[in-house]
Amino acid sequence: MTSTTDRPAIRTTREPSWWDRQGDLIxxxxxxxxxxxxxxxxxxxxxxxxxxxxxxLPLSPDPLDLTYRFADADHTLTDLHRRTFTTAFVVLHHGEIVHETYPGAFAGPRTRMQLFSISKSVTSMLVCIALADGAIGSVKDRVTDYRPDFLGTAYDETTLAELLDMTSGVGEPELWDVPDSGIKRFEQAVMGGGDVAGLIRSAPRTAAPGEHFNYSTFDAQILGWVLEAATGTTLAEYAAKRLWRFIGADRDAYYWLTRARPRTALGAGSLNATPRDVARLGLLMANDGVADGIQIVPREWVRRSLGSDLPQLAVGSLGPSGYPHYGYSNQWWTLGDSAFQAFTGLGVHGQYLFVDPSADIVIVKCSAWPTQDDELRDLETITALRRIADHFA
Structure with a gap:
């Protein structure tokens, strides 16, 4: 009889396969x-x-021969693009393209770019439109009013307002460099055919609702699902009908979908659009929600996106889940102080939709950073974008 010490060890976990690591490769x-x-x-x-x-969009090209100060040195915009791996860069002033460049090897004016979490800011715009349409009753409504499959989960009593401000108190910090973190398991489920909804339903409660900011792709993903349940249509169909048809877009956009059926878009991160069309979304927000004389996004919602009255969402108060130069409101990152009321959509790997209504500036920056997050590259980018806004203001 073979002793237990002589038996081959039983593998309780399997090595990650290529299929599991698609996100890393992409x-x-x-x-x-x-x-x-x-x-x-x-x-x-x-x-x-x-x-x-x-x-x-009217064209009024400007070489933008300016410098910005960062890390005790002056840098040009060419330096910015090299240092922060820019692939596309569009600047609008008064609704005109005043500067545009495409340093990316595969980028151009008609190239549809992966926007990652700028998608969250677009989902916020769509939720507002659904509120104005009456499809969603109130931001005080609960997730389970629209998605009863979340009854009994940590999201059971969560309101839409808490999702919008990422104060649900559900889930752990998003750590892209930890293989078994919630966000990495989400990525693997999305790309590998796993149960995305089941993964989010299993998320633990980590704080009381409404008390703390915790950046959460799960919160934003649920918002997209609530929108689909409330409107009875897919995210892409609703975006086409209630937003894209009004902005004068150059091209169709698209959401990529989960591999598992029923396939679903990621309202938290799978929108792809041309840089100019992304700039049109920013222009809509800069113009108080009006496009071609039509109120598309209610004015109060745009104002809500400029900043929150909640102290835990103020610039510099987000805690470990946000960089100190940001606040948060309504699925937008805020930069406001008494003299500066800009806000921005952000996506991992360096995607920006920067809006400064006071300067009537919109800037789109798409990038291909080596890592999902990089505080120094982000701070350098925001410093440069603020410098451009100051130049035109």
Missing amino acids: MRRPFNEWTFTHMNWLMPTERVARSGPHRP
Whole structure:
């Protein structure tokens, strides 16, 4: 009889396969310059159709021969693009393209870029439109009013307002460099055919609702699902009907979808659109929600996105889940102080939709950073974008 010590060890866990590591491969430099412009080749998608009249953005090119000060040195915008791996860069002033460049190997004016969490800011705009339409009753409504499958989970009593401000108190910090973190398991479920909803339903409560900011892709993903349940349509269809047709877009956009069926868009991070069309979204926010004389996003919602009265969401008060130069409100990162009321959508690997209504400036920056997050690259980028806004103001 063989002793237990002589028996081969039983493997209780399996080694990660290529399939499990798709996200790592897609996001690795230099491949990400290609993948971030070809997500429709890699994942199933749903089109956000451009059905309204096309309104070309006026062109008034400016070389923007300016410098910004960072880390005790002066840098040009060319330096910015090299140091922060810019792939596309568009600046609007008074609704005109005053500066535009595409340093990315596969980028151009008609290239649809992977926007990552800028998608969250777009979802916020769509939720507001659904509120105005009456499809959603109130931001005080609970998740379970629309998604009863979240009854009995940590999200049972969570309100839409708490999702919008990421104060649900559910889930752990998003750690991209920890293989078994919640956000990495989410990525693996999305790309590998796992149970995305089941994963989010299992998220633990880590704080009382409404008390603390915790940046949460789960919160934003639930918002997208609430929107779909409330409107009876997919995120892509609603975005096409109630947003894309009004902005004068150059091209269709698209959401890529989860591999597992029923396939679902990521309202938290899978929108792809041209840089100019992303700039049109920023222009809509800079113009108090009005496009071509039509109120698309209610004015109060735009004002809500400028900043929150909640002290835990003020600039510098977000805690470990946000950089000190940001506040948060309504699925937007805020930068406001008494003299500066800019706000920005952000996506990992360096995606920005920067809006400064007081200067009538919108800036889109797409990038292909080597890592998902980088505080120094982010701070350098924001310093440069603020410098551009100051230049035109």
